Amino acid sequence: MLLGDAEMRVALTGCASVAIVGAKDKPGSAVDRVGRYLIDNGFTVYPVHPVRKGVWGLQTYANLAELPNPVDIVNLFRAAEHCPEHARETLALSVLPKIFWMQLGIFSFEARSILAQSPIMVIEDLCLMVEHRRLMHEDY
Numbered sequence: 001m002l003l004g005d006a007e008m009r010v011a012l013t014g015c016a017s018v019a020i021v022g023a024k025d026k027p028g029s030a031v032d033r034v035g036r037y038l039i040d041n042g043f044t045v046y047p048v049h050p051v052r053k054g055v056w057g058l059q060t061y062a063n064l065a066e067l068p069n070p071v072d073i074v075n076l077f078r079a080a081e082h083c084p085e086h087a088r089e090t091l092a093l094s095v096l097p098k099i100f101w102m103q104l105g106i107f108s109f110e111a112r113s114i115l116a117q118s119p120i121m122v123i124e125d126l127c128l129m130v131e132h133r134r135l136m137h138e139d140y
Contacts, residue, residue, distance in 0.1 A: 003121075003123065005135060008123075008131060008135055009135045009136065011098060011099055011121050012099075012131070012132060012135060012136055013136075014072070014098075015043075015072035015073055015098060015099065016042070016043060016044060016072060017043060017044040017045075017046070017069065017070070017071040017072050017073070018038055018043050018044070018045050018046070018071060018072065018073045018074075018075050018128070019046045019048050019061075019064055019067055019071045019073070019074050019075065019097075020034070020035050020038075020045060020046070020047055020048060020075050020077065021048045021049075021064070021074060021075065021076045021077065021078055021086055022048070022049065022076065022077030022078045023035060023047030023048055023049050023052065023055045023056075023060065023077070024049060024052055024055060025055045025056050030077070030103070030104070030127075031077040031103075033129065034075070034077075034103070034127065034128060034129040035047065035055070035056055036056065037129040037132075037133070038128070038129070038132075039056060041132070044069075044071075045058060046058070046059075046061060046067050046068075046069075046071060047059075047060040047061070048060070048061050048062070048063060048064060048067075049061075049062070050062045050063065063089060064086070064089045064090060064092075064093060065089065065092065065093070067093075070093070070094075070095035070097070071097050072097055072098050072099065073097055073098065073099045073100075073101055073128070074086065074090050074097050074099070074100050074101065075101045075103065075128050076100075076101065076102045076103060076106060077103050078106070079106070080102075080106050080107055080108045080111075081108075083102055083106065083108035083110070083111035084108060084110040084111045084114055086100075086111065087100060087108075087110075087111035087112075087114040087115050088114060090115070090120065091114065091115065091118060091120075096118060096119060096120055097120060098120065098121060099120065099121045099122075099123060100115055100120050100121070100122050100123070101123045101126070101128050102122075102123065102124045102125065103125075103126070103127060103128065104125060104126060104127040104130075105125060106124060106125060107124045107125055108124070112124070
């Protein structure tokens with residue numbers, strides 16, 4: 001499903017927390033730029049990575065089940081073949097996020113299908129930072 005700007009703006013409105021799956025603070029990487037942008041723009045960011053610790057100076061969680069609080073957005077920086085696993089992991093959360101966001105270049109029909117009957121909005125092949133900046137910071 002393609003979302004229009006108005007629908008995506010409504011979806012992003014009120015989102016304040018993001019779990020970044022595949023988080024790493026390697027300078028110059030896309031995930032590092034997005035993570036730092038979200039932090040700088042007031043989001044509560046939960047880095048998720050099975051091995052890395054202390055990404056962006058924040059406590060890092062091995063998986064979504066370890067998060068201490070519900071999140072509004074699950075933002076994936078993982079190859080498409082891992083997205084179905086993360087979709088199932090997302091559905092197992094006690095409080096579902098509003099959005100399951102697969103970053104630019106990431107598509108997963110299977111992940112989309114897994115989440116199809118849930119209230120979670122699925123976004124593929126878009127950069128959360130770019131869309132947030134474009135839709136939430138423009139003058140009306």
